[in-house]
Amino acid sequence: MLKGIDHRLNAEVLHCLRAMGHGDLLVVADTNFPSDSVARDTVLGDLLRMENLTAAEAIQAILSVLPLDTFVEDFAARMEIVGAPDEVPPVQAEVQAAIDSAEGRPRPMVGVERFDFYDRARNAYAVIQTGERRFYGCFLLRKGVIPPEG
Numbered sequence: 001m002l003k004g005i006d007h008r009l010n011a012e013v014l015h016c017l018r019a020m021g022h023g024d025l026l027v028v029a030d031t032n033f034p035s036d037s038v039a040r041d042t043v044l045g046d047l048l049r050m051e052n053l054t055a056a057e058a059i060q061a062i063l064s065v066l067p068l069d070t071f072v073e074d075f076a077a078r079m080e081i082v083g084a085p086d087e088v089p090p091v092q093a094e095v096q097a098a099i100d101s102a103e104g105r106p107r108p109m110v111g112v113e114r115f116d117f118y119d120r121a122r123n124a125y126a127v128i129q130t131g132e133r134r135f136y137g138c139f140l141l142r143k144g145v146i147p148p149e150g
Contacts, residue, residue, distance in 0.1 A: 008061035012048050016126045017066050020143045024125040026066070028059055030091075030137030035129040038118065044126035051130065055137040056094035058130040063102035067144035073110060077120075077140040080111040091134040112140065 001007060005014070020026065024043070029035045039047035050058040069075040076099055078092045088096070092109070100106050112120065120140060121127065130137070 030132040039127040041122040055132040069144040
């Protein structure tokens with residue numbers, strides 16, 4: 001345990017988040033996502049896990065240390081439901097609430113079509129698989145910057 005660090009963040013996840021640079025993409029996936037095979041194509045090349053958490057719990061912990069990009073529209077994205085791209089299921093609404101809380105204002109995620117999501121995920125920095133069992137609990141987060149003090 002470390003002071004000031006969310007206890008849900010394990011050492012491997014913290015190392016990854018620290019190593020990422022501005023604009024790098026992080027996948028936070030549910031248990032049904034092909035996380036292991038997709039993770040092999042990422043920059044990190046290994047799958048990270050936050051298995052005992054829902055997607056919202058994992059993202060809340062991640063956003064306690066990871067700034068989101070403020071320069072782009074796709075700072076955060078959700079996998080669209082096949083056949084109902086505008087529908088936002090509860091799992092995605094919970095993550096949206098976590099993002100809005102971390103940002104201190106509403107910042108809607110963009111929707112990404114399922115197969116486009118897979119393509120983007122393969123080009124990401126890393127994949128974190130959560131214990132989320134609800135369908136469409138898959139998200140992309142783009143790392144932002146921390147401004148200098150003063």
